[in-house]
Amino acid sequence: MTESTLDLTKLYEAILIGDASAAKEIVEAAIAAAVDPQLLVTGQMIPAMDEVGRRFEAGEYFVPELLIAGRAMKGALALLQPLLAARGVEPIGRxxxxxxKGDMHDIGKGLVASMLEGAGFEIIDLGVDVSADKFVARALETKADIVALSALLTTTMLSIKDVIAAVRKIDALNGCKIIIGGAPVTQQYADSVGADGYSSNANGAVTLARQLLSA
Amino acid sequence: MVMQQSLSELSNTQPRFVERVDEPIDRNEVLRYLGYPEGVTPNQRIAGMLDDWIEQASRIAAPRAVYRVLPVIAKDRKSLRVETAAGFTEFRGAIGEFLGSSLSIAVFIATAGPQVERLASKLLREQDDLGAMVLNAVGAERAEAAEAVVLRQLREMAGPAGMAPTLPYSPGYCGMKLVEQRKLFSLFDTQWVGVTLTPDCLMQPIKSVSGLVGLGLAADVVNFGSPCDRCEHHNCNMRR
Known part of the structure; x- marks a missing residue:
């Protein structure tokens, strides 16, 4: 199959409906046909995820639809990443x-990580029950653009403040933005603890991360 | 006669066990946990995936609960003391005011069991986010279903005696520190129910619920507002 006979809009459709197998097949065919990988990402895949986000905001899609679209996106992206890296294409942010610390809840954080990865960010996922020191160490080590903090309980959301204080103390992390989320967290809480941003959902976190890095 | 029997049941402080939950998984409740508004159903493809996971989860979930009813021996706005075989246990915080009309307190631990959570963690490691999320939603539904059985049994015991239960109040709720979990757990041999506390007082399996329910004369049992009324986190999203 050549580039001219490939219907790349099917990649857009596959990601939009979360069909990971179809997305993978189309990307494999596109790679075999020497289609520009950047064209696939910017022309089909990111617009598809943008549409997924729009549908979520409009109440047409819900978390499961987000998850399967993100999974299709990640699978397709994994095939393209070596080609993009070889061309010197950097992730849009780290x-x-x-x-x-003290909070063992993984799912919400995992969903945000998945959506950010699908949007082209490089993700360093530290898991659950993460200390402020560990956030700082890994942010320094990876030269992170953003530190994203999750808490599901009213009791553990207080740890967010400790992480923000620890990050702000480090000169080398001056440009690093901090975003927070989780069931009990609000914009007012984010403002009160000096976070750079807050999102109530995974899709909003992607928009927020993009905004913060383009500011 | 019924009233006497109920009162005698209520004054029996021995642990009571809920060994299983007969009610099937409430699919609508699982959908609610997954973020679907009431009346909205997923498309056929998603629904098929969800039903497969719910079916798997139903086979491995082992909801159970344990509870004890303990007489209140002292209370004020910021504390509540219950009598135990070893003497007494004093819970601190707004619990004193919230359950203030109670003559007895039922303390309970309910769980979905360990297997649902184990499978959810495995799926997460395998990057099957949707499967993990559905399993977690089912876990939450099963733990609450076990709690619901406890509450139903309490109502059935209390009703004929002219008594009624309050809403449950849990350590970690506003006005009651999470460390109070240690006191609650000290009232049980938790091996049977299979729930343990981490050093930070979180329960494992995560899909577990613990709490206290007041039992008082029906005419006196008043829900003293929401626990949130006593909370200093005015910017909390969960504020009701």
């Missing part, structure tokens, strides 16, 4: 993400 995010260190984790659930704060």
């Amino acid at each position: 995010v260190v993400i984790g659930t704060v």
